[in-house]
Amino acid sequence: MVKWFVNWFLSALALLVVAKVVPGVHVSGFSSALWAALVFGLVNATLGTLLKVVTLPLTVITLGLFVLVINAVMFKFAAWFAPGFSVFGFWAAFWGAFIMSLVSLVLRRLVWGHRA
Secondary structure (H helix, E strand, O other): OHHHHHHHHHHHHHHHHHHHHOOOEEEOOHHHHHHHHHHHHHHHHHHHHHHHHHOHHHHHHOOOOHHHHHHHHHHHHHHHHOOOEEEOOHHHHHHHHHHHHHHHHHHHHHHHHHHO
16 A cells, blocks of 8 residues: 555656646646646546557557557546646647656666666
């Protein structure tokens, strides 16, 4: 349970980094980042998984690149439900989701080592 809370906190930190780096992504504060990280995780775990399964043929044809589009759509979708978190435009969502995954990966590796 502790690992889950730490990962949630790290995702919120990653989202704050994305808001600083990617134009078009805005988070109004750390509490909004916590809420947005939770919503983004839930959206990705449910709807994102379903979309990835349904679009598997397209993902195979594009050699996996379509997953980036799905992640961008999930990032934008999460912004609709998380107060204090907004994403303006597809490319902001695309780069926001991409950079958030990279920053989250680095933060988790720093905290948990190679078990991330």
